[in-house]
Amino acid sequence: MINVINLSKVIPGGPKVLNQISFEAYPGQFIAIKGASGSGKSMLLKCLALQEKWTSGTYRFDGVDVLKQGFTGKMKVKREIAYLEEKPQLFQTKTGLKNVIIGSVTQTPAWRRWTGMMRNDDYMGAMDTIEKLGLLDKAHQQAQKMSGGERQRIAIARALVHGAKVIAADEPVAGLDPHTADRVLGDLKRLCQEQGVIVVAVMHQGDWAERYADRILGLNNGELVLDIRGRRLTEREKMML
Numbered sequence: 001m002i003n004v005i006n007l008s009k010v011i012p013g014g015p016k017v018l019n020q021i022s023f024e025a026y027p028g029q030f031i032a033i034k035g036a037s038g039s040g041k042s043m044l045l046k047c048l049a050l051q052e053k054w055t056s057g058t059y060r061f062d063g064v065d066v067l068k069q070g071f072t073g074k075m076k077v078k079r080e081i082a083y084l085e086e087k088p089q090l091f092q093t094k095t096g097l098k099n100v101i102i103g104s105v106t107q108t109p110a111w112r113r114w115t116g117m118m119r120n121d122d123y124m125g126a127m128d129t130i131e132k133l134g135l136l137d138k139a140h141q142q143a144q145k146m147s148g149g150e151r152q153r154i155a156i157a158r159a160l161v162h163g164a165k166v167i168a169a170d171e172p173v174a175g176l177d178p179h180t181a182d183r184v185l186g187d188l189k190r191l192c193q194e195q196g197v198i199v200v201a202v203m204h205q206g207d208w209a210e211r212y213a214d215r216i217l218g219l220n221n222g223e224l225v226l227d228i229r230g231r232r233l234t235e236r237e238k239m240m241l
Contacts, residue, residue, distance in 0.1 A: 001026055002048070002166065002198065007057035009043055009222075017043045019222045021057070027165075027196040030189055032209030032230070034202075035219035035241050041202045042170050044219065048200060049083035049168040050074055062165075082159030084169040088151050092144040096135060099143055100126040100158045129157045133187055149180035153187060160191070167191070169201040173208060185212045207232070 002025040009018040018040045025031055033041045046052040048059075050066070059066040066077050090099045101123070130139050133153045143151055152172055159167055167188065173181035189212050191197040203209045209216050210232045218226025218241045225240045226233075 001060075001062060003058075003060040004048070005058040005060075007044070007047060007059070008055045009040075009047060009052065010055045016055075017222050018047065021224050023217060023224065023227060025166075025198050025200065027198060028192050029215060030192045030199045030201070030213050030230070031215045031217060032201055032203045032213035033217050033219065034204060034209050034226075034233075037204075038221075039219040039241070040222040041204065041219055045168045045170050045200065045202055046083070048166075049081045050078050051083055079162065080164060081166040081168055082155075082162075082164035084152070084155050084159070084167060084172060086171040086174050087148075088155035090143040090151055090154060093142055095140050095142055096130065096146065096150075096154045096157075097123075097126055097139040099154055100130060100161050103158055103162045126157070126161050129161050130154075133157050134183075147180070149176050149184055152176075152184050156184075156187060156191070160195075160197075164197070166198045166200065169199065171202050171204065173203070174205065181208065188212070 005022050007018055007021040008016065010016045021044060033044060035041050043052060047054055054067060061077050064073070064077070066074065069077070091102065094102070127139060130136055133156060135150060135153055135157065138146060138150055138154070143154065146154065156167065169188070172188070173184050176184065185208060188199045188201070192199055210230065213230040215230055216226060216228050216233070217224060218237070220241055226237055
């Protein structure tokens with residue numbers, strides 16, 4: 001469970017980009033964040049994933065007051081919250097399988113990322129997750145030869161193999177064709193339903209949020225102006241964003 005209370009973020013020497021944001025997220029929820037460009041969507045996601053420092057507020061993750069933890073405590077939380085950028089940061093010359101096993105910077109030691117060494121248990125767990133995401137035929141293909149949707153799903157598999165309880169995804173279907181976008185969002189939705197993963201995704205374009213999210217958070221100028229169950233937004237609600 002995530003509990004955010006009065007999150008504010010001020011850019012040093014600049015504007016306040018988030019102002020007193022409060023919400024809770026429960027296991028199995030798919031939460032979409034919507035808002036116009038510059039509304040603070042991506043910054044909120046980065047703060048949740050501890051990619052950015054908070055200026056003020058309270059952040060509890062599974063009952064732990066995250067911001068009061070030391071370096072080790074914060075790193076533990078970082079391992080459990082996978083941050084997925086719009087264009088996943090994969091090792092381009094390594095296979096999908098190696099990318100899944102090696103993990104991201106916050107998930108595995110540097111020597112493991114450099115060498116790509118794997119144990120039998122790592123191999124079986126990674127292959128099982130890759131298969132569940134429909135990418136078994138891509139396991140031994142280099143990331144640079146994959147499509148955008150395939151790379152995004154490999155990044156999701158990587159997060160799950162390394163124990164992520166939360167996936168914070170920034171525009172996970174931007175630039176993808178409708179069929180591929182449906183596949184990626186369908187995978188994320190199933191992870192919520194079957195494994196209790198919390199998905200928090202910035203989805204600015206189209207009606208993806210209304211179609212897939214259990215809940216929609218709307219931001220305007222750094223403030224939370226909408227918190228509704230997943231459904232089609234009314235014209236009035238769209239005007240608020």
